[in-house]
Amino acid sequence: xxxxxxxxxxxxxxxxxxxxxxxxxxxxxxxxxxxxxxxxxxxxxxxxxxxxxxxxxxxxxxxxxxxxxxxxxxxxxxxxxxxxxxxxxxxxxxxxxxxxxxxxxxxxxxxxxxxxxxxxxxxxxxxxxxxxxxxxxxxxxxxxxxxxxxxxxxxxxxxxxxxxxxxxxxxxxxxxxxxxxxxxxxxxxxxxxxxxxxxxxxxxxxxxxxxxxxxxxxxxxxxxxxxxxxxxxxxxxxxxxxxxxxxxxxxxxxxxxxxxxxxxxxxxxxxxxxxxxxxxxxxxxxxxxxxxxxxxxxxxxxxxxxxxxxxxxxxxxxxxxxxxxxxxxxxxxxxxxxxxxxxxxxxxxxxxxxxxxxxxxxxxxxxxxxxxxxxxxxxxxxxxxxxxxxxxxxxxxxxxxxxxxxxxxxxxxxxxxxxxxxxxxxxxxxxxxxxxxxxxxxxxxxxxxxxxxxxxxxxxxxxxxxxxxxxxxxxxxxxxxxxxxxxxxxxxxxxxxxxxxxxxxxxxxxxxxxxxxxxxxxxxxxxxxxxxxxxxxxxxxxxxxxxxxxxxx
Numbered sequence: 001x002x003x004x005x006x007x008x009x010x011x012x013x014x015x016x017x018x019x020x021x022x023x024x025x026x027x028x029x030x031x032x033x034x035x036x037x038x039x040x041x042x043x044x045x046x047x048x049x050x051x052x053x054x055x056x057x058x059x060x061x062x063x064x065x066x067x068x069x070x071x072x073x074x075x076x077x078x079x080x081x082x083x084x085x086x087x088x089x090x091x092x093x094x095x096x097x098x099x100x101x102x103x104x105x106x107x108x109x110x111x112x113x114x115x116x117x118x119x120x121x122x123x124x125x126x127x128x129x130x131x132x133x134x135x136x137x138x139x140x141x142x143x144x145x146x147x148x149x150x151x152x153x154x155x156x157x158x159x160x161x162x163x164x165x166x167x168x169x170x171x172x173x174x175x176x177x178x179x180x181x182x183x184x185x186x187x188x189x190x191x192x193x194x195x196x197x198x199x200x201x202x203x204x205x206x207x208x209x210x211x212x213x214x215x216x217x218x219x220x221x222x223x224x225x226x227x228x229x230x231x232x233x234x235x236x237x238x239x240x241x242x243x244x245x246x247x248x249x250x251x252x253x254x255x256x257x258x259x260x261x262x263x264x265x266x267x268x269x270x271x272x273x274x275x276x277x278x279x280x281x282x283x284x285x286x287x288x289x290x291x292x293x294x295x296x297x298x299x300x301x302x303x304x305x306x307x308x309x310x311x312x313x314x315x316x317x318x319x320x321x322x323x324x325x326x327x328x329x330x331x332x333x334x335x336x337x338x339x340x341x342x343x344x345x346x347x348x349x350x351x352x353x354x355x356x357x358x359x360x361x362x363x364x365x366x367x368x369x370x371x372x373x374x375x376x377x378x379x380x381x382x383x384x385x386x387x388x389x390x391x392x393x394x395x396x397x398x399x400x401x402x403x404x405x406x407x408x409x410x411x412x413x414x415x416x417x418x419x420x421x422x423x424x425x426x427x428x429x430x431x432x433x434x435x436x437x438x439x440x441x442x443x444x445x446x447x448x449x450x451x452x453x454x455x456x457x458x459x460x461x462x463x464x465x466x467x468x469x470x471x472x473x474x475x476x477x478x479x480x481x482x483x484x485x486x487x488x489x490x491x492x493x494x495x496x497x498x499x500x501x502x503x504x505x506x507x508x509x510x511x512x513x514x515x516x517x518x519x520x521x522x523x524x525x526x527x528x529x530x531x532x533x534x535x536x537x538x539x540x541x542x543x544x545x546x547x548x549x550x551x552x553x
Contacts, residue, residue: 124149210272
């Protein structure tokens with residue numbers, strides 16, 4: 001007899017929800033429905049546009065379009081088709097003079113113009129919100145629409161050619177772009193498509209950066225401002241013809257076709273950034289581009305002197321980076337830096353030979369000391385200081401120091417007395433051989449003209465001739481040979497690295513003439529606590545000191 005069916009075990013039929021009904025529709029049909037809806041929306045937008053262009057009685061369609069834009073508090077999912085439609089509407093109205101108030105117009109006309117201005121301002125606020133909060137593709141679209149609207153206002157509304165750029169909508173666009181959420185793509189688009197392409201956009205960007213950087217800003221914002229200014233790497237030449245304008249009507253403005261005016265605005269923008277709270281890494285980056293990117297924009301480069309002097313006085317790698325900017329001002333602008341060589345001499349320490357900026361420093365120092373009019377006592381101090389530092393320097397630095405010293409001795413023959421000094425007095429010679437002598441060089445003296453280096457000798461270079469690295473030892477011997485070579489090219493030695501030295505050794509095909517000795521006595525034990533009887537029980541057996549210094553428990 002069959003048993004009773006358990007009603008609880010029988011699955012109940014549930015009603016299909018609206019979502020289930022949608023998923024039940026084939027994908028091809030859903031696509032067709034979506035396409036039909038999209039076509040309906042576009043037709044509606046086109047109809048609203050045409051009605052606005054047809055008659056004033058349809059101006060309320062503008063408010064309808066703004067409500068369809070879907071820009072609330074978040075502005076994360078705006079309707080870009082509506083935004084494009086509104087841009088076309090306002091550009092037509094601006095070109096037709098509908099947003100320009102006529103002085104003797106009727107009161108009703110003034111009311112209409114004021115209402116249109118309010119709607120346009122509302123649309124501009126919506127675009128700014130999209131720039132700040134939307135996704136990158138929507139931000140780029142909003143940027144393009146904003147620039148078109150700015151162009152229309154500057155072209156067709158009299159009296160606002162520069163106002164829309166300085167205090168008007170472009171100011172809002174700039175601030176929204178700088179403060180945009182995840183705005184890296186947007187900012188790159190602005191720099192690539194507008195800032196570096198159009199001279200009027202560049203000019204007014206300088207104005208906005210100056211005003212924006214006057215207040216204290218975060219390091220992230222300052223990094224963006226530095227990137228914008230660095231993108232404009234070369235200033236216009238005195239004979240430059242200004243032709244690349246985004247807004248053609250601005251070509252008649254005198255300041256925008258003046259080289260000095262462009263450089264003045266860039267100078268103000270750079271100074272505002274330099275005076276802000278920049279980080280140490282940003283300061284180093286600015287010093288790297290100072291001489292070839294920043295300084296050429298300045299009509300008064302002496303304004304950079306405080307920034308460079310403060311950086312130079314920091315010491316270390318910061319001082320090394322500030323050298324090129326200071327040298328640019330000294331060489332190109334005839335500016336004087338008091339006690340320049342004394343400060344340069346103080347930078348010669350052990351850290352500079354281990355710094356990643358060592359090659360840059362040697363290039364600059366070679367330029368600073370190239371003049372044959374410098375006193376021999378000054379040159380001798382630099383030679384002696386580097387010779388002393390070479391005793392503890394890495395091989396990659398020594399191979400640059402020795403040719404550099406050779407070139408200095410060749411250019412300043414007076415200093416060659418430091419190579420070899422003959423003692424003619426036999427009594428003094430015997431005393432020196434018996435007791436030796438003290439080096440007259442004073443390494444603690446800060447003034448390079450008072451170190452007595454010219455009275456000393458380069459015994460350090462002779463010591464390097466016994467260096468463990470064969471390349472360093474061979475190179476150091478050039479000081480002991482006749483100076484037949486006119487000069488060495490420092491570029492062949494400055495970029496010498498450990499990797500290059502290793503590859504040179506591994507790549508050699510020469511066989512070793514003698515097998516190197518690795519260990520002359522092989523210990524029987526290292527880590528054992530007790531010694532075996534065959535060791536004699538002495539505490540001096542191999543490994544005793546190691547066990548005392550470390551605990552291996």
